Amino acid sequence: MLSRRALLASLVPLPEDPLRPRFHFLPPANWMNDPNAPIFHNGEYHLYYQHNPKAAKWDTMHWGHASSPDLLHWKHLPIALAPTPGGPDKDGCFTGCMVIDNGKPTIIYTGVRPEVQCLATSTDMNTWQKHRRNPVVAAPPPGVDTPGFRDPHVWRDGSDWLMLVGAGFRGKGGTALLYQSKDLVEWTYLNPLLSGAINPNAKGGDVARGEMWECPDFFPVGNKWLFYVSTEDKVLYWLGDWKNRRFSPHSNGVLVYGAGYAPKSSNASGNRRIIWSWLREQRSQEDQLKAGWSGAMSLAVVPSLAKDGTLRLDPAAEYQQLRHREALTEDCCELHVTLKDNQPFGLTRGGTELVGYDPDSRILSAGRSEAPAPRGDLDLRIFIDGSVVEVFANRSVWLTGRVYGPISGLSMSAKAKKIESWALTPVSSNRLTS
Numbered sequence: 001m002l003s004r005r006a007l008l009a010s011l012v013p014l015p016e017d018p019l020r021p022r023f024h025f026l027p028p029a030n031w032m033n034d035p036n037a038p039i040f041h042n043g044e045y046h047l048y049y050q051h052n053p054k055a056a057k058w059d060t061m062h063w064g065h066a067s068s069p070d071l072l073h074w075k076h077l078p079i080a081l082a083p084t085p086g087g088p089d090k091d092g093c094f095t096g097c098m099v100i101d102n103g104k105p106t107i108i109y110t111g112v113r114p115e116v117q118c119l120a121t122s123t124d125m126n127t128w129q130k131h132r133r134n135p136v137v138a139a140p141p142p143g144v145d146t147p148g149f150r151d152p153h154v155w156r157d158g159s160d161w162l163m164l165v166g167a168g169f170r171g172k173g174g175t176a177l178l179y180q181s182k183d184l185v186e187w188t189y190l191n192p193l194l195s196g197a198i199n200p201n202a203k204g205g206d207v208a209r210g211e212m213w214e215c216p217d218f219f220p221v222g223n224k225w226l227f228y229v230s231t232e233d234k235v236l237y238w239l240g241d242w243k244n245r246r247f248s249p250h251s252n253g254v255l256v257y258g259a260g261y262a263p264k265s266s267n268a269s270g271n272r273r274i275i276w277s278w279l280r281e282q283r284s285q286e287d288q289l290k291a292g293w294s295g296a297m298s299l300a301v302v303p304s305l306a307k308d309g310t311l312r313l314d315p316a317a318e319y320q321q322l323r324h325r326e327a328l329t330e331d332c333c334e335l336h337v338t339l340k341d342n343q344p345f346g347l348t349r350g351g352t353e354l355v356g357y358d359p360d361s362r363i364l365s366a367g368r369s370e371a372p373a374p375r376g377d378l379d380l381r382i383f384i385d386g387s388v389v390e391v392f393a394n395r396s397v398w399l400t401g402r403v404y405g406p407i408s409g410l411s412m413s414a415k416a417k418k419i420e421s422w423a424l425t426p427v428s429s430n431r432l433t434s
């Protein structure tokens with residue numbers, strides 16, 4: 001660990017830190033992980049997030065909060081949820097979601113330890129009153145031996161509320177438990193929505209081995225339903241049918257490769273659904289503490305169904321408003337590359353690879369993150385933003401990576417059919433530090 005003095009001496013002022021993104025969302029300072037309860041309400045986007053306001057490392061979870069009129073420009077707001085001493089969330093306010101119940105914004109989240117489900121309501125989206133009957137779900141269902149019980153996802157189904165809670169069957173595999181309620185306070189357990197198996201080759205704790213599923217999310221896309229969870233260091237999805245409160249998946253895959261984890265969906269203007277994902281750091285904890293910040297939010301991504309019924313993922317159209325001139329810049333730009341299937345591609349910055357495609361292995365890379373390339377000729381939309389790189393390949397593979405090192409000396413090697421690039425306008429003058 002660094003001494004406090006060494007830490008202070010090594011700090012780069014946050015508004016000048018070239019590794020902090022300029023069109024991706026991130027907290028003013030310190031630690032962020034999962035997006036929480038994102039919602040488009042009364043014409044405004046609200047984004048809450050797992051936050052340690054004291055340091056650039058995970059500890060004592062609070063909910064940070066920001067709002068935006070347009071998905072692009074964000075205003076930081078005061079902390080929305082903090083642990084209540086002696087309360088069921090005394091050791092942290094973990095991930096959750098929001099519903100509007102008869103006009104009343106209501107957060108359903110996990111209090112720890114032990115992991116229990118809690119409610120909070122608000123009239124202004126900023127100050128939250130915790131429910132007097134918290135925790136509203138005090139334990140996992142009887143007979144379910146689970147390594148964890150967290151990250152509620154709630155939605156309306158006819159005159160009922162339904163809820164999924166991330167869990168696992170000990171010794172077997174992760175699951176999402178389905179509950180039903182009339183009033184968000186009394187909950188009845190129904191059954192698991194879907195369950196997985198432990199990965200016998202994986203090492204580590206319950207989540208790393210697939211024994212515990214975190215952050216379930218479930219919503220319609222076209223005439224199908226999309227379900228995803230975070231586990232085994234990955235985000236796994238299933239696409240299928242939802243009938244008579246049973247989910248029958250017919251295809252599955254990885255929702256976001258690389259740095260992305262714990263994504264959460266939201267309604268959005270224009271009758272869209274969008275997905276936000278936490279982009280984890282890919283540098284040492286010491287470097288994160290030195291930097292004074294950790295974690296960034298992905299772009300808002302719009303899921304839809306392709307003609308053949310497969311999942312399509314596109315960055316929200318709003319980001320096109322940031323294009324201000326044709327140029328390839330080191331730290332704040334968008335690139336559109338069309339490649340023949342057998343053409344390699346490489347983009348480096350200061351000698352470090354930002355994005356690569358190797359036609360022999362058919363591996364796409366963004367920093368140290370990798371994804372299998374989709375079949376056929378490649379259409380890549382690449383976003384570079386300080387240390388953040390996001391790649392959308394053929395509108396179906398979403399790959400995210402973090403690249404550090406010097407922000408200078410961009411070099412591209414490509415025999416592409418077509419390359420277009422745009423410098424993007426930063427959404428804040430001080431890298432969202434205020």
Ligand code: FRU
Nearest residue numbers: 050061094095150214215262
């Ligand atoms: C996922 C997660 C959630 C939990 C939160 C705690 O990254 O582990 O399961 O609610 O982070 O910060």
